[in-house]
Every structure is written in structure tokens, then in C-alpha cells.
């Protein structure tokens with residue numbers, strides 16, 4: 001599933017109202033107000049698009065609250081993902097982080113803290129095997145034998161995430177995984 005961020009909509013970020021609940025008081029200095037504005041997440045139409053996409057891949061509970069449990073579909077119980085696409089700096093990472101955190105049933109972790117949604121940033125020029133090995137590393141798994149095949153290490157990742165109760169894997173900068181290596185294509 002893809003959620004594409006239309007650059008034409010970017011201007012709406014600055015027009016959307018900030019959340020008023022923690023607005024600076026009248027006594028705040030200009031510097032404090034500026035800091036507050038800079039730290040704000042401005043709600044925008046992409047939030048709803050992302051929420052809709054999440055509701056198509058995750059289960060909701062009886063009261064309609066989104067859970068961290070993936071929907072399982074079809075005869076093979078397959079799960080699905082969401083691909084968030086958009087121009088550089090358009091707000092992809094902020095969108096995902098804000099909207100995952102918005103749900104009390106979802107806790108984002110970088111692997112060090114408990115949580116059920118693992119944030120992992122894919123490095124430039126990765127290999128599939130390297131990404132899997134690094135996910136094991138950040139989640140505290142011991143040494144991975146260098147001779148293991150990529151598919152074996154990914155099986156270990158699935159098992160490791162299940163052990164830790166992690167049901168959502170957020171791969172930031174995942175486009176790096178889709179780029180063909182230069183040595184393969186001479187590009």
C-alpha cells in the first residue's frame with residue numbers, strides 16, 4: 001500500500017493550526033515562542049491519509065482504537081505494509097512518528113527501550129543481509145555468524161521481533177534498499 005505525499009500540499013503545513021493545549025503563555029519571551037513553534041507538529045491532511053492506511057493493515061479493538069496487531073489476510077495469513085513516498089524533506093519521518101505515537105497501543109522504540117514498533121533507519125548502500133544483521137544488533141541479539149545466508153538472518157529477525165513483542169517494523173530511508181548496487185550495474 002502506498003501513501004504518496006503530494007509536494008503541492010506542502011504549503012498546508014504552515015497553514016494548519018498548532019495544537020493549542022500547550023501554547024506558550026502571554027509571559028513567554030519571543031525566543032520561547034519561536035522554540036515552541038519550531039517543536040510543534042502541524043496537523044495536515046496527510047495525517048488522515050496515513051491513519052486510513054494504518055487502519056487497513058492493523059487491527060482495531062472493540063472500541064475502534066487502533067492496536068499494534070497486524071491484520072492477517074487470506075489463506076496464508078499474510079500481513080501487509082505501508083509505503084510512504086514523498087519528496088525529500090516533505091515530512092515523511094515526522095508524519096509516521098507523530099501518527100504512530102498518537103495511538104496509546106503503539107510504542108515506538110529504537111530497540112533499546114521496550115516497545116512494539118521498532119524504528120530502524122536504513123543506511124546508505126545497504127545489503128539485505130546487512131539490514132537484517134543490524135536489526136538483530138540494535139535489538140540486542142548477540143553475534144550473527146557471517147556465513148549465514150540473508151534468508152536465514154531474516155528468519156532470525158522475525159523470530160527476534162516476535163520474542164520482543166515487536167509487531168511493527170518501521171524502516172526509515174527504506175528506498176536505499178531498492179537502489180541497485182553500483183557494482184552490479186556499473187552505474
Ligand SMILES: Nc1ncnc2c1ncn2[C@@H]1O[C@H](COP(=O)(O)OP(=O)(O)OP(=O)(O)O)[C@@H](O)[C@H]1O
Pocket residue numbers: 013040041042043044086087088089090091092093094095
Ligand atoms: N507536520 C509538520 N509540522 C511541523 N514540522 C514538520 C512537519 N512535518 C515535517 N516537519 C519538519 O520538516 C522537516 C523535515 O521533516 P522530515 O525529516 O520528517 O522529512 P522527510 O520527508 O522524512 O525528509 P527526508 O527525505 O530527508 O527523509 C523536519 O525539521 C520536521 O520537523
Ligand SMILES: [Mg+2]
Pocket residue numbers: 092093094172173
Ligand atoms: Mg525522513
